Amino acid sequence: MAQLQRIAIALSQFQQDQILLTPQQIHYLGRVLRLREDDRFIAMDGMGKWWLAQLTGEQAQVLETLSVETELPVSITLIIALPKGNGFDEVVRICTEIGVTCIAPVMSDRTLLHPSPQKLERWRRIAAEAAEQSERAFVPTILEPVAFMSRVNSQESIVKSKYICEARGNYPHLLNCLPKNGKRTNDQELIIATGPEGGWTEPEIENAIASGFQAVSLGRRVLRAVTAPIVALSIVTAAYEV
Amino acid sequence: MAQLQRIAIALSQFQQDQILLTPQQIHYLGRVLRLREDDRFIAMDGMGKWWLAQLTGEQAQVLETLSVETELPVSITLIIALPKGNGFDEVVRICTEIGVTCIAPVMSDRTLLHPSPQKLERWRRIAAEAAEQSERAFVPTILEPVAFMSRVNSQESIVKSKYICEARGNYPHLLNCLPKNGKRTNDQELIIATGPEGGWTEPEIENAIASGFQAVSLGRRVLRAVTAPIVALSIVTAAYEV
Numbered sequence: 001m002a003q004l005q006r007i008a009i010a011l012s013q014f015q016q017d018q019i020l021l022t023p024q025q026i027h028y029l030g031r032v033l034r035l036r037e038d039d040r041f042i043a044m045d046g047m048g049k050w051w052l053a054q055l056t057g058e059q060a061q062v063l064e065t066l067s068v069e070t071e072l073p074v075s076i077t078l079i080i081a082l083p084k085g086n087g088f089d090e091v092v093r094i095c096t097e098i099g100v101t102c103i104a105p106v107m108s109d110r111t112l113l114h115p116s117p118q119k120l121e122r123w124r125r126i127a128a129e130a131a132e133q134s135e136r137a138f139v140p141t142i143l144e145p146v147a148f149m150s151r152v153n154s155q156e157s158i159v160k161s162k163y164i165c166e167a168r169g170n171y172p173h174l175l176n177c178l179p180k181n182g183k184r185t186n187d188q189e190l191i192i193a194t195g196p197e198g199g200w201t202e203p204e205i206e207n208a209i210a211s212g213f214q215a216v217s218l219g220r221r222v223l224r225a226v227t228a229p230i231v232a233l234s235i236v237t238a239a240y241e242v
Numbered sequence: 243m244a245q246l247q248r249i250a251i252a253l254s255q256f257q258q259d260q261i262l263l264t265p266q267q268i269h270y271l272g273r274v275l276r277l278r279e280d281d282r283f284i285a286m287d288g289m290g291k292w293w294l295a296q297l298t299g300e301q302a303q304v305l306e307t308l309s310v311e312t313e314l315p316v317s318i319t320l321i322i323a324l325p326k327g328n329g330f331d332e333v334v335r336i337c338t339e340i341g342v343t344c345i346a347p348v349m350s351d352r353t354l355l356h357p358s359p360q361k362l363e364r365w366r367r368i369a370a371e372a373a374e375q376s377e378r379a380f381v382p383t384i385l386e387p388v389a390f391m392s393r394v395n396s397q398e399s400i401v402k403s404k405y406i407c408e409a410r411g412n413y414p415h416l417l418n419c420l421p422k423n424g425k426r427t428n429d430q431e432l433i434i435a436t437g438p439e440g441g442w443t444e445p446e447i448e449n450a451i452a453s454g455f456q457a458v459s460l461g462r463r464v465l466r467a468v469t470a471p472i473v474a475l476s477i478v479t480a481a482y483e484v
Contacts, residue, residue, distance in 0.1 A: 014377055050346065065384050069462060069465075070462045071462075071465050072462075077310045090332070094469050094472070097463060097464075097465050097466060097469050098461075098463065098465070098469070098473060099461065099463050132461050132463045133464075133466070134466070135464045136463060145389075173480065173483055173484045174480070175480040175481070175484045176484045177481075207476065217482065218480075219340075219341065219483050219484065220311060220312045220313075220314075221312050221339060221340065221341050221376050221377065221378060221480055222312075222339075222375075222376045222377045223339050223340070223376065224339060224375070224376070227248040227336050227339050227340070230336070230472055230473075230476070231340060231472075231476040234472070234473040234476035234477055234480075235477065235480045236472075237461055238415065238416070238460075238461065238476075238477045238480075239417070241415055241417075241462065242415045242418045
């Protein structure tokens with residue numbers, strides 16, 4: 001199964017056992033992936049479902065529903081202060097591979113970048129590509145960038161596991177603060193926030209704590225804004241898979 | 243202290259309380275970092291020691307020895323199958339930030355790239371820069387690339403904690419295999435190997451296991467060759483800091 005190519009298909013393209021392919025998808029399957037008539041591929045709906053499909057002209061025949069076990073037992077939202085430069089592309093790509101559910105870019109007090117709308121499209125395309133490459137059943141959602149304070153205040157208060165990472169200050173290590181295995185029955189959602197170059201400001205941390213976030217450390221070394229979300233996500237996914 | 247600039251100084255440059263700066267260092271301090279006469283900076287010997295120093299012409303006066311607590315209580319050697327393209331630059335940069343002690347690039351059965359000697363110099367420069375940026379007291383060693391098999395066979399047999407990461411196969415999770423806190427007294431060294439695009443070959447894994455490596459998983463998703471070492475290192479450093 002690992003050798004089959006995977007592409008994302010919208011649910012609206014399904015008609016009974018047929019998938020109506022778009023011109024872009026036909027081009028991608030034929031010209032880029034070099035599939036020929038009757039070749040098989042995997043259709044993903046980006047929401048956790050996979051189907052084995054067979055190319056027949058401008059459509060594809062659904063052969064069977066596949067079971068996938070590559071997703072985490074927890075939904076992880078990463079709130080990330082936008083780093084300067086193009087570093088966010090790599091963050092989106094790597095975090096998608098590692099298993100993120102939702103990426104919420106934010107502007108913080110120290111954020112220099114205010115991204116163009118084209119950026120959001122670009123990040124979503126990178127997330128879709130990375131989900132395919134890493135055999136995920138799920139394409140992460142990328143939210144529109146908003147101010148950090150409004151994101152913190154808008155996050156559902158029912159989510160109990162909320163963390164804000166900060167290098168300075170004497171906070172406990174994230175790995176020590178995650179809900180332990182066996183105590184997770186009502187903890188199917190987790191939110192974690194990582195800061196910009198220079199870190200969060202004091203008011204940002206205080207506001208997040210007031211909104212139910214726990215301040216945590218990612219270790220004693222100072223990580224760049226593009227590295228911190230990758231390290232945080234590596235720790236969370238490992239803790240939930242053991 | 244966090245605001246002071248840091249540069250790496252060879253021990254041979256120290257003469258009693260003076261540091262004899264090289265023309266490159268004088269240029270870097272003056273032109274790049276914009277330091278002026280009598281400004282202070284941190285001199286690191288790249289082996290775990292920091293000094294507070296003051297610029298005086300073409301020398302620097304050592305004012306005091308600093309204590310640093312940013313290093314891990316374990317020495318971590320990462321054996322990494324060289325990925326294709328320029329991805330290894332980022333691996334060196336990020337793994338240095340996260341806290342690696344030694345990076346050992348290897349050619350595996352499926353490695354496409356055979357790096358030029360210039361690459362090694364480039365990686366060592368990146369490691370030195372990243373160590374400075376992330377306030378590490380230690381510049382990681384980058385070994386010359388060798389064949390994976392010879393690296394595995396040359397690693398000291400006294401190192402007990404040796405892991406080889408592999409996506410396919412039903413191996414236990416790395417986080418479950420690391421020595422638990424309290425059982426680490428004789429485990430000051432750890433070696434972890436991550437594979438190339440397409441993974442290790444069967445003979446490579448068998449050979450590593452025969453040399454005392456334990457095969458482990460980094461989770462259920464398939465990670466790229468450049469992502470796997472970052473995830474592995476994030477997990478190891480977290481486990482040793484809690």
